[in-house]
Amino acid sequence: MTLLHGRGYASVNYPTGMNLGGDPSQALIHATTMGGFVVSLSSVDLGQGLKTVVAQCAAETLGIPMANVIVDTADTDTGPHCMGTFASRGTHRVGNAVIMAAREAREVMLRVAADELEADADDLETDGTGYVRLKGSPATRIHVRDITLAAHFKQGRTISGRGIFLKERSYPVPETGEMDPDSCQAHACTVADVEVDDETGVVTVLRLHNAYEIGRALNPAMVTQQVEGGAWMGVSHAVFESTEPGYPASRAHGPIDFCEYLMPGPAEIPVQTSVILERPAPDGPFGAKGIGEMTANGPIPAIANAIFDACGVRLTTMPFTPESVLRGLDARRGGGPAG
C-alpha cells in the first residue's frame, strides 16, 4: 500500500445575480420613536448572513450604530417584494436596495436634525456613534434618539426611505446567444492537495488554498465562512455524493438517509487557507459581488487534477469514488477490468 500525494489547480469565475437579470428586490426603512431604524424586507436569510450584511449596509449609509438597526424580513404582508435568495444575488440586490432606502431616510434625518440644530442640512454629518453633528464644530450635535423623537412628536415628519434594485432583463439572441447575463463576475483560484491510497482507492483532501476576488468584503469573517463552507460542499460533491450511484445505468440503490448518503465528517475536512482580494464592482453595494454559489466550484476540478497528479488517473465522472480510482489504477497497470 502506498499513499500518493498530488496537487491540483483550478481557476474560475462566477456571475452575480439572476441570469439575464429582471430580478428586483425592494427595501423600506422607517425610524421608530427612540432612534431605531427598521429595515423592512421580504428577503430570506438562508444562514449565509444576509440579515447581518444588510444591517451593516443600512448602518453605514445612515451613519448610525449597528445596534440601532432592526431587520424585519420574510413576511409578504409587511415586507416589499424580493425575487428570492438564489443566484448569488442576495447581498448584491438587497444590499443595493437597502442602501438606496437608507440614503433617502438619511436625507430626512439630516433635515430634521438641521431644524433642531438651527443649521443647514448640508453642513451636517453623522459620526457613526449615534450623533449628527455640525461639520467642523463637533460640539454642536444631536443624538439620533432626539432626532427621531422630534420628527414624531414635534415636527410631524416620517423619517423613511424606499429602495429598489433592478437589473433590466436581457433576452438572448436565439441564433448567437448574444446576451447581457450578469451584473459582475467574481473570481477564484483553488489549489488542492490530496492523498490517494492506492490499495483502497480512497481520496483524502488534505489542504485547500483559496484565493478569491469578491469586489468588497462587507464582512470579512462571513466571507471566509462562505468560502470555506462552500469548499466543504465542493469536497463533498467531488469525492462523496450521489443520489443515484451508477447513474445513468441504474436507478436502484438510491440513498435515503445520511447513513447511506455520504458527506465529509469532521475527519474528512481539509485544512483551508483563504485570502481575499477586492476589486469593487461599480454596481455592487459598496462594491460587493455575490459569491454564495461559486465557492463549491473551484475545489471540484482542483481535486480531480490533484488526483491525476498523485496517481496518474484521470477521473472524468463525478463523484470520484474509490472504485473509479481503483479501476483507473488497474487500467494503468494494464491488468484487471478496463477502466
Add this chain to the structure above:
Amino acid sequence: MTEYFPDEHRPRFTVIGTPVQRSDALGHVTGRTEFFEDRTFPDLAHIKIHRSVHHHALLDDVDRSEALRVPGVLRVITHADVPANWYGVLRLIGIGPDDEPVLAEDRVRYAGEPIVAVVADSEAAAIEGASRVRVRYTELPAVLDVEEALSPDAPIIKRAGTNYFVFEGHHARRIRFGDVEEGFARADHVFEWRYSSAPIEHAPTETTGCIVVPQDRGRLLIHSNTQAAFFTLDNTALILDRPPTDLQVKGGTVGGGFGGKVDVMVEPLACIAATITGRPVKFVYSREEEMQVSSPRAAERIYLKDGVLADGRIIARKIMLYVDAGAYARHSPYGATKAAAHLPGPYTIPNVYADCHCVYTNRTPSSAMRGFGVTIADFAIESQMDRIARALGLDPLQFRLRNAYRDGDLKAHRKVASGTALIEVIQRAAALVGHELPEEYRAMSSSTPRGAGG
C-alpha cells in the same frame, strides 16, 4: 507582497468591512431560533403522498377506498381538487410551457411522482393512508439517458412533443461566436474529451416543508422555509387560482437551502388541504423524499473540444452540454441558459460554439442547486485545462494566465468584459503555495489590455 488593484477606490468605512457577528448565530447555537416546524397547533393535520413506483406508466385506476377507511384519514386529494393542476414555476418570468401536474392525471413520468395526497389527523394515519392507496398501472417504455432521449427512435415522454426544452425555435441554447471549425483547422493541437456527473442532493439539515393556517375571511397564512417568499406566494396563488392577496407567506429562517427550496412543492397542496378541512395543515418531506423525490442537482454530460496553438493559446472551443432535467422542466431551462452564458469559462477564446441542451428523461426532475449551469461546466473546463497543459508540457497556471480573460475582451456572448480579476487570483494563489511564476506572468494584469502586456 504584491498589492493588487492599487488604483481602486478605498473609502473609509465604519461598519462595512468589519467582522460583525452573524445576527442569527446565537439563536442557532442556543436552540432559540424558531423554524417553521417549531409552531404547534392543537388541530394540526398532516399530508403524506402516494407516489408512482414506475418510471413511466399510464394510470389505469387509482383506488382510494381503503385509504379512506384508515382511522384518522380526513381526505384523499387528487388532481381534480387542484384548481390549476398544470404549472411551471418559471411562468413568473415568462418561461413556459406549463409542463408539470401538481398531482398526476392519466400518467406518471418518473418513479416518485405524486399521485394523490392523503390528509389525516396524525402523521402516522397519513402514512398508513398513503400506503393503502391502490394504483393499477400500464407500464410505458422509459427514457433514462440524455443522449438516448434525443435519438429519433426514443419514445416521446412530454406533452409538448419533444424530449427537450425548445429555446425560441432551437433544440438547445446556442452560442455562436467566430468560426470554430476554422479555428480547429488552424490549431496545432486538437483535444476532445467527455465529462459527466451524477445527480446530487442539497442535503439540507431541515427538509422542505410548510404549515398552512386558515385565517379569518378565508385567507391562508403559510409558514414556509422557502428561499423566495413572493415567488412561492405568486406560484401558489396561480395553482390555487385565487387572488394573491388571499395568501401570506411568513418565513426567513431556513435550515439549509442551496437551491432546494425554490421549487414550490409543498405549499399548494397544503393550502388545498387547509381550505378543504378548515384546519392547519403541515406538509413536510421525509428525509427519503428529500433525497429521492425532491429535485437534485442535474446530472450533466459535457463534450469539450479545443483547438490550441503550439504556444498555448486556445483558439477554438466547442461545447456540447446535456442537462438531465428529469421528467419536468422546473428551473432547468434557466440553468441551461446560464451554462451557455458561462461558456467558454473565464478565458478569451476567439471561436466558440456551444449547444446547451435541457433534456427530459423519466428521472426525478432536477432543478436549482447552488451554481447550477456552472458547477459541472467548471469541472469539465478546468479538468480540460489541466490535461491540455500536461499534454503540451506547459505549467498549469501559466497556461491559464496566457488565456485568462481581461478587461475589454469580448466574451462569447458578446458582452465586453470588465472588472476582471482572474489573473490576480491565479497570481495570488501561486504566491500562497509557493508556485514560482516567471516575471512575464507576474507582471500580467487584468486591467492591461491584451497585447499591451503580453
